[in-house]
Amino acid sequence: MSSIEEWTKEEAKRAFLFDRWGAGYFDVNPKGNLCVHPNKDPKNGIDINDVIEEMKEQKIAFPAVIRFQDVLRSRVIDLNETFKDAIEEAEYPGSYTAVYPIKVNQMREVVEEILEAGKPYNMGLEAGSKAELMSVLAYNRNPEALTILNGYKDNDYLRLALLGRKVGRKVLVVIEKMTELERLLDLSEKYEVSPLIGLRTKLSIKCAGKWADSGGERAKFGLSTTELIKAVEILKEREFLDCAKLLHFHLGSQITDIRNVKDAICEGARVYSKLVKMGVPLDYMDVGGGLGVDYDGTHSTNESSINYGNKEYASDVVDGIKQICEDENVPCPNIVSESGRAITAHHSCVITKVIGSIKTAQTDFETSEVEGEHILVTNIREAVEDLNKENFNEVYNDAKKIKDDAINAFKLGVIDLEEKAKIETLYWQATQKIDEMIDQIEFPSDDLSNLQDSLTSQYLCNFSVFQSAADSWAIGQLLPIMPVKRLNEKPNVWCSIADITCDSDGKIDNFIDLEEEAKNIPLHDLNPDEDYHVGIFLTGAYQDVMGDMHNLFGRLNEVHVYKDGDDGDFYIEEVIPGGKIKDVLMTMQYSPEFLSYRVKRIVDKEIADGKIRPREGVKWVDFYDSCLEEYTYLKT
Numbered sequence: 001m002s003s004i005e006e007w008t009k010e011e012a013k014r015a016f017l018f019d020r021w022g023a024g025y026f027d028v029n030p031k032g033n034l035c036v037h038p039n040k041d042p043k044n045g046i047d048i049n050d051v052i053e054e055m056k057e058q059k060i061a062f063p064a065v066i067r068f069q070d071v072l073r074s075r076v077i078d079l080n081e082t083f084k085d086a087i088e089e090a091e092y093p094g095s096y097t098a099v100y101p102i103k104v105n106q107m108r109e110v111v112e113e114i115l116e117a118g119k120p121y122n123m124g125l126e127a128g129s130k131a132e133l134m135s136v137l138a139y140n141r142n143p144e145a146l147t148i149l150n151g152y153k154d155n156d157y158l159r160l161a162l163l164g165r166k167v168g169r170k171v172l173v174v175i176e177k178m179t180e181l182e183r184l185l186d187l188s189e190k191y192e193v194s195p196l197i198g199l200r201t202k203l204s205i206k207c208a209g210k211w212a213d214s215g216g217e218r219a220k221f222g223l224s225t226t227e228l229i230k231a232v233e234i235l236k237e238r239e240f241l242d243c244a245k246l247l248h249f250h251l252g253s254q255i256t257d258i259r260n261v262k263d264a265i266c267e268g269a270r271v272y273s274k275l276v277k278m279g280v281p282l283d284y285m286d287v288g289g290g291l292g293v294d295y296d297g298t299h300s301t302n303e304s305s306i307n308y309g310n311k312e313y314a315s316d317v318v319d320g321i322k323q324i325c326e327d328e329n330v331p332c333p334n335i336v337s338e339s340g341r342a343i344t345a346h347h348s349c350v351i352t353k354v355i356g357s358i359k360t361a362q363t364d365f366e367t368s369e370v371e372g373e374h375i376l377v378t379n380i381r382e383a384v385e386d387l388n389k390e391n392f393n394e395v396y397n398d399a400k401k402i403k404d405d406a407i408n409a410f411k412l413g414v415i416d417l418e419e420k421a422k423i424e425t426l427y428w429q430a431t432q433k434i435d436e437m438i439d440q441i442e443f444p445s446d447d448l449s450n451l452q453d454s455l456t457s458q459y460l461c462n463f464s465v466f467q468s469a470a471d472s473w474a475i476g477q478l479l480p481i482m483p484v485k486r487l488n489e490k491p492n493v494w495c496s497i498a499d500i501t502c503d504s505d506g507k508i509d510n511f512i513d514l515e516e517e518a519k520n521i522p523l524h525d526l527n528p529d530e531d532y533h534v535g536i537f538l539t540g541a542y543q544d545v546m547g548d549m550h551n552l553f554g555r556l557n558e559v560h561v562y563k564d565g566d567d568g569d570f571y572i573e574e575v576i577p578g579g580k581i582k583d584v585l586m587t588m589q590y591s592p593e594f595l596s597y598r599v600k601r602i603v604d605k606e607i608a609d610g611k612i613r614p615r616e617g618v619k620w621v622d623f624y625d626s627c628l629e630e631y632t633y634l635k636t
C-alpha cells in the first residue's frame, strides 16, 4: 500500500473546486472532512461525515439524499434580499416578488420550507400542471402571495384556478395559447368569478445553453406578437381588460450568459410598455426562471456554468426594466421572477458508498518464461524488458500490435488462455511504466494521452445514475462530485464512477474542471476497514425529482438535516424511507403477496417431491418474504 501524502486545503480546493461551485456553503475542516456552512458563515460548519455516522447509527442505509434545509432557507432569503437591495439601489418605484416553480422540486418538505422562509417576502408558488396546481392551491395560503399558473390548461385546470380566486387568492392564469383565453373568459362568466390574467409573450431572443428551445419564435409556449394584439382585442370586447394584470416570459432554464438576460429584459419591457400604452392595466412583469447555477465552478458561459451571480442578475433585471419604462414614459411594473434551480440546487446532495473498483490494467499475473511458449509471448516480454526513456514510443506501438495479434492468434486457437493472459499482463506492465515516463515529457502524443485514460480505474458506487443524477446521463449535465473525507490526504487513484445498474450508460465520466471537462477525478485508495463515501452535489433542482426506476432501483432514503445552534451541531429532523423492493415491484403492477404465494408454491412442490426438506423450505420462503421489505440498493 502506498504511503499517505499530506494535502493542504488549497490543494483540495484546486482538485474539487468546492470554493467555486459551493457558493459559500461548502468548506473542508481541519480533520479533512467536507462541511456544510448553512449560512455561509466560515466558522462552524456541519461535518458531512458526522451526519453520515449519525445516519449509520440510526440504521439508515446508503445511498441516501441529505437535505440541508437551512441552505434552502438561505437561498430563499438571499434571492429576496438581493432583489430588495437592487430595488433600493436603483430607487425602483415597484416591488419584487419571487414565486417558486414547484416542478423544480415538488417534495412537500421542500415546498413547505421555501414558503416558510419566504413568508416575510410574500413568496408565492408557480404550477405548470393540474396536479401541481392542486398541491399549490392547498399550500399557498397567504392571501398576499401570488400563485402563477403556466403550462397547457384544460377546463378543469381553469376551473381549479377560479376556485383559487373564489377563496380570495391571487391566482394568475398565464395564457399560453389563444384557445385558453376564450375558455377562461367563458368559465369566469359561468362561475361569476373575476379572473386574474397573465399573458405570456414569445420573445425573439434565443439564448445559448441546453434550454435554447424554450425561447424564440418556435417556442412551445406563449403568444406571438399578432396573438398578443388579438388577445387584447378579445379582452376589450368581452370586458375583461381590467383582469389582465401580468406580462410573462420565460427564456429557458440555466441561462449561462448574462447578456441574454439583458436582451430579454429589454425586449420584454418594451412589450410591457406598448401593452400599457394600448390600455392594458398591467401590474406585474414576470421574467420567468433561468437564473442559473455554477455547477462546474468556472464562472463562464459553459453549459454547466454561468458568467454572473444573483446580484448581477437582480440589478440587470431591475435596472433594465426601469430604463425602458422611463424611456417609454409608463409606470414601472412590480417585478416577479420564477427562479427554481437557483433556489433548490445547493441544498441537497446524494451520498453513495464506493463498493469496489474495476481495474482495466491487470498487472499481477505470473509471466515468466516457460519451455515452448509462443513467440508472441517471448516478443512482448523482450520488448518490455528493453523499455527505456528513448524508445518508449516504439515499444508502446510494438506492444499494442502484439496484443492485437494475440487476440487473433487466440481466436485461431494458436495460443491458449494462459498465454493470452501473459501477453495482456505484459502489455499493461509496459503501459504503466510508460505512463510514469510520460509525466516527464512536455507534449505527449495523442496516442500516449489515450493510454493514460485506459489505465484509470472505475470506482463502483452503490447508486443509480438514472435515479440520482438523471441529468448527467440525459443531457450531459456536470455535477460536482468529491469524497466527503480524507481531504487532507492526497488522493492517488484517477478514476471515473460506475453505478450498479446493468446499463453501460450507468456511469459518470465527465467531471468539472477549470480547463476542459475531465474524464476522471482523483479519489483515495480504498481501505478495507473503512467506508469511503462520495458525494454528488447540487442535486436539489430537477435531479431530485426526475429520476427513473431503471433496473427497479427506487427512490433513495432521505434525511432532512437542520443546524442546532451555531457551533456546527445538527439534528436529523426527518427520515423519509426510500423505495422498498415491494414498492418498486408494485409500481410495475406486481402484487408482492402474489409473488410470495407463487414462490411458496414452487418451493412446496420441491418439498413434496422430496428435493428440499420442509424445515429448509420454510426458511427459503421466509427469506424471500423478508427481501420484499428491503431497500432496493446493495446492502454493504
Ligand SMILES: *Cc1c(COP(=O)(O)O)cnc(C)c1O
Residues within 6 Å of the ligand: 101, 103, 104, 128, 150, 250, 252, 253, 254, 288, 289, 290, 291, 338, 339, 340, 341, 342
Ligand atoms: C421551468 C420553469 C421555471 C423554472 O426555471 P429555473 O431555471 O429552474 O429557475 C420558471 N418558469 C417557467 C414557466 C418554467 O417552465
